[in-house]
Amino acid sequence: MASRSRRAEAVAREELPGVLWAIQPTQPIPVRPSTDIDPAIPLRARGGDATAFAALVEFFHARCMRYARYMLGDEGDAEEAVQDTFMRVYDHLGQFRPDARFEPWLFRILANRCRTVRERRRRRESLVITGELPAMAASAPDATDELLEEVEAALDGLPTEQREAFLLRHVEDLSYEDMAVITGVQLSALRMRVKRACDALRARLQGEI
């Protein structure tokens, strides 16, 4: 066997790095963990396990509230939509297929409930005009809240379909395939909605955040 090269000896003396090159990312690539729940839990809830159903609520309710609040712009309406969603989940878990993923199934129900609540509110507002600000705008602002308000205002300016697509894709991190299950809209149309939403948000937020 040949004796060690001069470089190998230098590495051994720690004068040279052991690896000559490596990809050095300029920024760390954000890797978010999977947003879905352990698939065994919905199946246990489906079998009548009350603890498993409680675990589903604990796991998803904050995300559901976040989505509903951005879609509806009101905390009270969001709570109504989320509670209604979990009631329907409870009543119809038997229709959830064991080979399906729970997250898009849940968000499909939630998206429909949000549309229902929004439509109900639209009818209500056509009858009663109130001068109250929505609850989400009433809290005392700090720097982070101001940033959030800026983004929320931009989001609020989007058409409902674009807002829905943007939230599902960029905030809830769902795939376009899952979004198609949730919305019943084709992939190409969803991509276009997301693109248009991003274009509109970019135009609105440029220089603001």
Place this chain on the structure above:
Amino acid sequence: MDARDELIERAAAVLRRDRPRNARVVSRILGAVDGRSRRWWRAATWPSAPFSLAATLSLAAAGLILGFVTRDAAVRRDRGVPLAAQEEAPVRAQALRMMPASRGASEATTTPVQFTLRDVRAARVALVGDFNGWSQTATLLEPGTKAGTWSVTVPLSAGRHVYAFVVDGQAWMTDPRSPKARDLDFGRANSVLIVQAP
């Protein structure tokens, strides 16, 4: 693939900020569920894998010969046949026609409706619908004298009913000869039956 530029990422990150656990919402949901009666889904089963092409085709073939049959309860009642007897000897096929409900005082709210299915491969067929809480054990079809025929007669109230057949505890089948009711939330169709008011 999305062009995830920095501005959009920052906006999304602001919106994605972790929201704390909302104890009030959790409590409201679990409290509302706690008082709810248990539903049919406790006993429900689904196949663990998507249907194969062969299974799908066989289901489609079975669906083509699937039908529900009703009979005219009013006519039979006029002939003096009691309801129990009607259920024991249901009249066969007048597909896709809703019968008028009886005019009898005590039975005025229900109409016996016969559901039939022909599926030579089936070992067990259940009728599920909003009238039996979607239970797969409440209403089983009986095998007929001819191989592969199944039937059951159910007294139904006037109005709209949604139903389906479950073959061998796995295959959920709609009736291709009746209108379908599609639930937007769950994406699965069932069949619709309208029983006319007396």
